[in-house]
Amino acid sequence: MAERRIAFEAARLGLLGFFGLVVLAPYIWMVAASMKPLDELFRASLSLWPERFHAIENYGRVFAEVPVFHYLWNGLVVCGGILVFQLMFAVPAGYALAKLRFPGREWVFGAVMLGLLVPPHVPALPLYIAFSKAGILNTYAALILPATISVFAIFLFRQFFRALPDELVHAARLDGMSEAGIVWRVVLPNAWPAATAFAIFSVVAHWNDLFWPLIVIEGPARATPALGVLYFRSDEAGDDFAVLMAAAVIMTLPLVLAFLFAQRRFVEGIATTGLK
Structure with a gap:
């Protein structure tokens, strides 16, 4: 019996490891390509380890020709601002839909679910016209405002x-706490796994977003990391894909480090959401 269980666990871990490797394969190839000279990328034989180590030249060119830290700072400001506003709106909304009793609550939740079906490309044109008339194109506000309310966050927290x-909510009410105090001082501290999980989803989505920044941003002053890589390809790197891979590794590295740092909370949030 013990041998059968060990064999089953080994097979399960092997299968999970295989699918994990499939998911990581593009990133592994990107890192490997960033360390090769350009002529090695287009050979018929595929080898991850470079024959000639060219990482110093590739990464050195990126740091010399690209305002890397400026783009990373823009990404941090935009993703951080979006996340703060999303939590400010989604946490009270999720609490109201989960714990408060009011007429039409299920209809409101149904409207939230319908909101999940609307792709971000649908309101892009009216938002662009509104921001143009307001004179806030090419600003941090133009990048942050359209994403301040996340229906996915409301659903997740709910x-x-x-x-x-x-009983936790009832005890806080008996102590005289207001609903706002319950939300931020009682409920949210118990929801850090869900908040961490959503934070990773939100930061990854907006850090890698190219569609909306490409519409409202012109020039490198407010360019996000994804847009900065696009500018680098157009202006400096051209078709030197090895250097482009080096730039992509630098721009995505903060996401990898953030996930590794918060992966335990992320798994807890996904595993415990919606158990009831």
Whole structure:
């Protein structure tokens, strides 16, 4: 019996490891390509380890010709601003839908679910016209405002808050706390796994977003990391894909480090959301 269980666990881990390797394969190839000279990228034989180590030249050219830290700072400001506003709106909304009783609550939740079906490309044109008339194109506000309300965040927090004991909320009300105090001082501290999981989803989505910054941003002053790589390809790197891969590695490295730092909370948030 023990041998059968060991064999089953080994097969399960092997299968999970295989699919994990499939998911990581593009990133592994990108890192490998960033260390090669250009002529090695287009050979018929595929080898991850470079024959001639060219990482110093590739990465040195990126740091010499690209304002890397400026683009990273723009990404940090935009993603941080979006996340703060999303939490400010989504946490109270999720709490209200999960713990408060009011007429039409299920209809409101249904509207939230319908909002998940609307792709971000649909409101792009009216938002661009509105921002143009308001004179806020090519600013941080133009990048942050369209994403301040996330229906996915409302749905995620609503599902997580439903799993919290009602007695916790009732005890806080008996202590005289207001609903706002319950949300920020009682409910949110118990929802850090869900908040961490959503933070990773949000930061990855907006850090890698190219569609909206390409519409409202002109020039490198407010360019996000993804847009900065595009400018680098057009202006400096041309078709030198080895250097472009080096730039892509630098721009995506903060996301990898953030996930590795918060992966335990991320897994907890995904595993415990919607249990009730």
